[in-house]
Amino acid sequence: MADENISKNLVDAAFKKKNSEEEQKVKEEDKATIGDIITFQKDGQQLEAVVTSVNLQNSVVCDMTIMEDFNDRNLDFEKTVVAHTNYSIKKRRDV
Incomplete structure (x- = not known):
């Protein structure tokens, strides 16, 4: 019984750590803002x-x-949604 509790606690701790790391993958300063050009x-x-x-x-x-x-590429939409982890910033907007 004690071994099961230790195992459960270790698994729970591992999941919490993994979730915490995934949430912090992209730092705020590395996220794009309105007007930035991304690839x-x-x-x-x-x-x-x-x-x-x-x-x-x-x-x-x-x-x-x-x-x-854009018109030559035959894309279905003019706009799209891109996850923070899936783009890189090519140019920051001019401030």
């Missing part, structure tokens, strides 16, 4: 977009029409 992969394509909304907890909404070849 990301979607459907095997390298895309570029301008961030239009940061109101989501783990993602940003961005507009891909800034790409010169």
Whole structure:
């Protein structure tokens, strides 16, 4: 019985630690803000977009029409949602 409690506590502690680490994957200063240009992969394509909304907890909404070849790419939508862990910031907005 005591061994089961120790095992359960160890498993619980491991899950808490993992969840804490996942929540902190992207630091606030590394997250995109409105007006930033980001790059990301979607459907095997390298895309570029301008961030239009940061109101989501783990993602940003961005507009891909800034790409010169947007119409040639046959994308279904002008905007998309990208998780913080799935983009890199190409250029910060001019302040």
